[in-house]
Amino acid sequence: MTKFKLFLALTFVSVAFISCDPSDTNGSSQNDDTFAQNFGNSVSKDFIGQVVDIDNHPIQNAEIKIGSSTVQTDVNGVFIINGAAVHEKFAYITATKAGYIDGSRAMVPTSGKNNVRIMLIANTPLQTIQSGVDSEVALPSGTKVAFDGEFQDENGNAYSGTVSVSMFHLLPSDENIDKLMPGMLYAQTKTNEEAVLETFGMLNVELRGSAGQKLNIELGHKAEITMKIDDSQTATAPNTIPLWYFDEYRGYWKEDGVARKIGNNYVGEVSHFSWWNCDVFSSVVSLTITIVDINGNPLSNVGVGLVVNATNFNSYTSFTDNQGQITGMIPANQTLTLNVFDICGNPSFTTQIGPFTANTVLPTITYESSSTQAVKIEGSFVKCDGTLVTNGYVMLFNGSHLLISELDSGNYSFSTLACSSSNVFEVEGCDIENYQSTGRIAYNFNFPVTNINQLQSCDAVSEFVICKIDNIGPRLFTSTFNTQLITNGTNVGFDIIHSAGELFAISWSNPTFTSGTYTNNNFQMQTAYEGLGFMAYVGFTNSVMVYRVNKFGQAGDYIDITFDGTFDNFSGTHTISGMVHVIRDN
Numbered sequence: 158m159t160k161f162k163l164f165l166a167l168t169f170v171s172v173a174f175i176s177c178d179p180s181d182t183n184g185s186s187q188n189d190d191t192f193a194q195n196f197g198n199s200v201s202k203d204f205i206g207q208v209v210d211i212d213n214h215p216i217q218n219a220e221i222k223i224g225s226s227t228v229q230t231d232v233n234g235v236f237i238i239n240g241a242a243v244h245e246k247f248a249y250i251t252a253t254k255a256g257y258i259d260g261s262r263a264m265v266p267t268s269g270k271n272n273v274r275i276m277l278i279a280n281t282p283l284q285t286i287q288s289g290v291d292s293e294v295a296l297p298s299g300t301k302v303a304f305d306g307e308f309q310d311e312n313g314n315a316y317s318g319t320v321s322v323s324m325f326h327l328l329p330s331d332e333n334i335d336k337l338m339p340g341m342l343y344a345q346t347k348t349n350e351e352a353v354l355e356t357f358g359m360l361n362v363e364l365r366g367s368a369g370q371k372l373n374i375e376l377g378h379k380a381e382i383t384m385k386i387d388d389s390q391t392a393t394a395p396n397t398i399p400l401w402y403f404d405e406y407r408g409y410w411k412e413d414g415v416a417r418k419i420g421n422n423y424v425g426e427v428s429h430f431s432w433w434n435c436d437v438f439s440s441v442v443s444l445t446i447t448i449v450d451i452n453g454n455p456l457s458n459v460g461v462g463l464v465v466n467a468t469n470f471n472s473y474t475s476f477t478d479n480q481g482q483i484t485g486m487i488p489a490n491q492t493l494t495l496n497v498f499d500i501c502g503n504p505s506f507t508t509q510i511g512p513f514t515a516n517t518v519l520p521t522i523t524y525e526s527s528s529t530q531a532v533k534i535e536g537s538f539v540k541c542d543g544t545l546v547t548n549g550y551v552m553l554f555n556g557s558h559l560l561i562s563e564l565d566s567g568n569y570s571f572s573t574l575a576c577s578s579s580n581v582f583e584v585e586g587c588d589i590e591n592y593q594s595t596g597r598i599a600y601n602f603n604f605p606v607t608n609i610n611q612l613q614s615c616d617a618v619s620e621f622v623i624c625k626i627d628n629i630g631p632r633l634f635t636s637t638f639n640t641q642l643i644t645n646g647t648n649v650g651f652d653i654i655h656s657a658g659e660l661f662a663i664s665w666s667n668p669t670f671t672s673g674t675y676t677n678n679n680f681q682m683q684t685a686y687e688g689l690g691f692m693a694y695v696g697f698t699n700s701v702m703v704y705r706v707n708k709f710g711q712a713g714d715y716i717d718i719t720f721d722g723t724f725d726n727f728s729g730t731h732t733i734s735g736m737v738h739v740i741r742d743n
Contacts, residue, residue, distance in 0.1 A: 187411060192345050197245030202266040204241060205550070205561055206273025208234045208252045211333070216277055219254040233587060235550060236273075237563055246443065249340070249408030256280055258325065258361060263340035263408045265443060265485060269478030270563060272458065276336035280363065282321040289317065298385045299422065300326040302362055307375035310366065315375060318367045327359040328387045335474065339403045339432050343486055344410035346438065353486050354401065354410060354436035357394055357423065358384045362430040379426045384435060386421050394418055395437065400425050403432035410434060439488035445518040447482045448497065450531040450572070450605075455481025456524060458560045458573045460498030465491050466509075474498060479562075481572075489514060497524065500555045501576035505529035524574070532602050535570040536609030538586040540593075546614060548590040554583040554597065575602045581672050581707060586612040598738050599708035599717040601674050609719070610736055624735035640716065640739045674705045700724040702733075716741050 208219045208230050215234030220227060224242035230252075241248070243266055250273055252260040257277040264271065286292040288308050295301035302324065308316040327337055334356075342354040360382060364372040374380055386394050400414040416425030416435050423435045448456045460474040461483050477483045487493065490512045497506035505526050510519065524531060534553060538546045545567025553560040553571050562569040569586075580602050586595040593614040600609065611623050620638050702722035708715055721734035 187345055187347060187349050189345075189407060192349055192351075193244075193407075195351055196247035199242055200245050200266070201240045202243050202248060202271060203239045203269070204248075204250065204266075204271045204273055205237045205563055206235070206250070206262075206275065207559060207561065208236070208260065208275045208277060209336075210257075210277055210279065211337075213276075216254060216257070219252045219257075219260075219277065222251045222253075223248065231587070231589065233552065233585075235552070235561060235587070237550065247408070250275070251405075251408075252277060258323075258363065259339075259405065261339045261405065261408060263343060267445075267478045267480065267482045267484055269457075269480035269482055271478055272476045272561075274336050274476075276333055278325050278337060278361075280323050282365070283324050284322050286320050286322060287318075288320060294322045294324060296324060296326055298326060299383070300324070300360065300385045301383045302360075303381040303383075304374075305378055305380070307378045308364065308366075308372045309375045311371050311373075313376065316366055316372055320372060321365040323361075323363040323365075325361045326384065327361070329356050329358060330387050330389060339405065340408050340410065341486075342410070342436070343441070344401055344412065344436070344438060347412040351441045351486075352412075352438035353441045353488055354434065354438050357386060357390055357398060357435040357437075359432055359434045360384055361432045364430060373429050374427075379428050380430070381424065381426055382416075382433060384416070384423045384433075386418070386423060388421075391421050394423070398423060398435045398437060400427070401434040401436055402427070402429070403434070405431055410436075412438075439491070441486045442489045442513050443484060443516040444487050444513065445482065445484045446477075446495070447480070447519070447521045448477055448524055449481055449521055450524055452605075453523075454531075454533065454572055455479070456531055456572050456574065457481055458500070458571060459524075460502060462496045462498065463487060464494040464496065466494060467491060474502070479572075487511075487513070497522075497574070499529045499574040499576050500558050500560070501579065502558070503529070503576065505574055526574075529574050530602075530604050531572070532575045532604050532607060533570060533572045534582075534584070534600075534602075534607045534609065535568070536612060537568050538564060538588075538595075538612045538614065539567070540588060540591065541613070541615035543613075546586070546588045546590070549586065549588045549614075551584055551586045551612065554585070555579065555581075575604070580674075584609065584612065586614050588614040598736075599672075599715070600719060601672060601705040601707050603674060603703075603705065608721070608734070610734060620739045622735065622737050622739065624733070626733050627731050638739045640742050642741065642743055672706050672708065674703065676701070676703050710741055712741050712743055714741060715739070 204223055208216045210216055217230055217232050219230045221236045223238050226238045226241045228236050228238055230236045246265050248264050248266040250262045252275045258280050260275045260277045262273050262275055284294045288306050290306045293301055293303045308320055310316050327334060338359055344352045344354050346352050366372050396418045398416050399412050400416050401410040401412050403410050414425055416423040427433055448459055450456055457477050457479045459477045462474045465488060475483055493511040495508050495510050496504050499505045506524055538551060540546055546564060547567055550561055550563045551569040555576055560571050562571055583597040583599050585597045595612045595614050613621060702720055704718060704720040707717040716739055718737040723730055723732055
């Protein structure tokens with residue numbers, strides 16, 4: 158069943174184009190200074206996020222602005238801004254790059270690391286029209302705009318010539334609407350009240366002159382917009398509905414006019430162009446939610462959504478920060494269903510909350526589920542010389558889903574809900590200071606804690622082996638390896654020969670090449686290890702090893718294995734852990 162989106166004020170993205178401050182044509186008493194008093198005091202907050210295109214590819218060198226802070230996204234589309242000047246109850250993030258519709262996100266910032274996800278829309282001209290004549294520009298769906306031919310530039314000067322028109326219609330049923338729409342569904346009514354919106358569709362229009370300059374409708378003139386109503390909303394769409402435009406300078410929607418339902422469309426007049434939105438609205442309260450596991454550890458990067466029981470409208474999914482917290486603006490006086498989602502977006506926990514008549518902080522929610530497990534992924538990240546990376550981040554990929562953790566003194570951690578349909582994930586460490594990356598390395602979740610030990614960034618190193626015995630190490634082998642698959646009876650092994658002639662060999666009985674986690678007392682590893690004064694031969698006596706086949710590629714592809722356990726030899730019982738990331742040679 159198609160889900161319609163209402164709102165939890167922690168979702169964000171695409172923005173509008175042409176700055177405008179239209180005259181009051183609807184008896185509005187809107188006052189921006191008075192309305193801004195709802196935002197609270199100025200505060201300093203931290204943000205981390207990613208900007209992608211509609212195919213989910215990272216966008217590099219997009220300019221990100223939060224308050225007075227400006228950065229550019231890196232090769233992964235990632236940005237980090239710490240200590241940004243925002244408000245207690247409102248933060249506005251913009252993302253711009255030539256060739257794309259301006260993107261934005263608005264949110265209620267938390268005290269932790271705020272997660273920001275923005276998807277930019279390519280700015281592709283749809284049609285060229287001529288000033289001075291009536292014209293109509295339409296999308297295949299029937300959504301269209303009728304112009305009277307009168308335009309002006311950003312300085313208010315009348316424009317004559319060709320006009321390039323770009324249009325994008327965003328339907329409520331679009332699965333990426335939370336990343337594509339500008340700001341959040343938070344608005345200023347014509348009587349200057351706060352509101353949360355329930356959208357019936359959004360339209361963005363941009364006009365450009367023959368020299369590429371931005372244009373708009375000439376002051377005193379109007380254009381007629383026709384927006385197709387989503388098929389599943391046609392029966393419930395009201396006959397008249399307020400129109401709202403997005404103020405891209407301030408970061409929220411403003412009520413301005415009314416649209417009428419004619420057939421399967423909403424039709425209305427607008428005096429300028431940015432994003433326009435057809436919405437019903439409700440009064441607003443704020444809600445703060447904190448989610449922890451059964452041990453009291455905060456669960457970050459966990460999706461949270463709300464359903465308004467009376468109308469069955471769904472909120473957009475928002476994500477907890479690194480302290481397990483999320484704050485949003487919700488409809489007042491409504492009973493709600495709270496849904497918690499795993500990393501793959503599958504619902505894994507549900508409870509009833511509300512109604513709320515005032516701003517509310519819910520008691521901490523302890524997550525328990527028999528079907529989905531909470532997991533913590535942690536480790537450290539080092540440079541080529543073995544020293545800790547202090548300026549960088551680590552990405553965790555699970556299918557098409559991405560989590561990002563900023564480094565804390567070279568360490569990183571993720572706490573989330575594992576996807577029940579896939580136990581495999583990948584991580585990639587990025588050293589911002591030295592512009593280096595580990596590349597993606599495959600792992601399996603190990604519950605309740607997956608310890609990755611060390612990641613290493615070094616552009617010249619495509620293969621490595623890391624091993625730690627007792628408290629010595631970890632030791633890092635980084636050079637060219639010759640990795641041969643060897644079978645002998647019921648055993649399979651890998652001879653991984655270091656270029657300096659050092660041997661690192663692994664084998665285990667009853668082999669499987671399927672990704673997964675296995676326990677085996679016949680696991681064997683052999684390597685020379687400084688500090689122990691002997692050739693460590695794990696598995697010679699009483700080995701108990703857990704090993705994880707994270708990836709087992711064909712010849713020319715990677716083998717990724719992690720392992721940890723204990724073994725005995727003549728010097729006693731030892732603990733061991735390690736990771737193998739090598740290219741299979743046969």
